[in-house]
Amino acid sequence: MKPIKKIKIVVAGPFAAGKTQFINTVSEIKTVKTERRTQAVGERSVKDYTTVAMDFGKIRIDDEHELYLFGTPGQSRFDFMWEILGEGALGIIILVDSTDPSTFHEARKIINFFQSRFPVPMVVGANKQDLPNAWSPEDVRIALDIDEEEGIPVIPVSAIDKESVKSALLTLLNLIKEELLR
């Protein structure tokens, strides 16, 4: 039996941006989670559990290849994990909670982190577009200071919707294709 080759895509973003849900929505296996109870008071009011090492989902491509989706922990105190998970990634999806502008600056820092260390194609998913007070992807782009020349598309995402998650992945894959053809 041939060994399976792994292709890696990283899903990063601030705390509670919806990364675990995003992976869960398309993964063919039950997402492997490394969650612990939230400790910080501010975090506990947002959700009870948070990713501390990584989330892991998988999509079988063919007999020889599997696409791995790695979700990073959101808090910057775990940024050593970002470094580990970013290594060898084909592309990166940064998820942002469009309803919570207080996380936009953190999202920009995460973009800077990955841009400086892993200059691979990147897409920003303006998540939670299904919620009424979500900022539009265009407003999120401006708030994140993403210059059009940066080549980072900001697209609407609803991580609970499979078609929306597929669309985000396809946007990233097409960006990778453009890089290959360049």
Place this chain on the structure above:
Amino acid sequence: MALTGDLSTFNFVDIFQVLAKDKRSGILIVEWQDMTIAYYVKEGEIVFARPVDRVFRVYAERDFDTLIDKLRISKENLPKTIERFLINKLGSKEGVFSFTPGFIRYNSDIPVNYPIEKLIMIASRTLTPEEVERKISDELLTFEKSQDYMEKVRKAELTKEEEKVLTLVDGEKSVMDIRRESGLDNLTVDRALYGLLALSAIKRKRKEKKQKPSITLELLAKIIERIKEL
């Protein structure tokens, strides 16, 4: 779509940046503990400010000229409302904001004494070290001037320090270099960079070198097809 948020995490510089970028029109309402103020925005410029006792009153009049007639305010006096109800609030770190695009109709010219560029820079001078760290997060960051930076800073009325910082932004020098070469304290440099970034007078220097994806086109096409099938 309304934009809502909290000044403690999304300050006036950030709000103005969003309003200015696409020259939005609408009403920005900021609720503080002691008062609520409605700011009227025309094509990215704040043209009028007024305190309101109830937020719904803001939505009672859609025509701007009629509104200021009713309030007995002449157009010449509109800038005074900005001075009174905005300038001294720009350093405020608490409060909840919401911006409703559209709604109000502006049928005539309105004087703009405080261009949004100027307001952005005034607000940036009040930023705390914690706030500037959100954007100037790494002293190795490099910025470059935008093509139309002269146009952007023309109305901003930069201070001498800010001009000095702008001069040093050349696409080569890092934040660390600019701090050192300017001879200014770090906070002054970082505030200037934050403001100039919000003005779109400067932007992050794009890394020229992109890593070539380590995958064949054939395999990539296969992945794309597989994702579509999910």
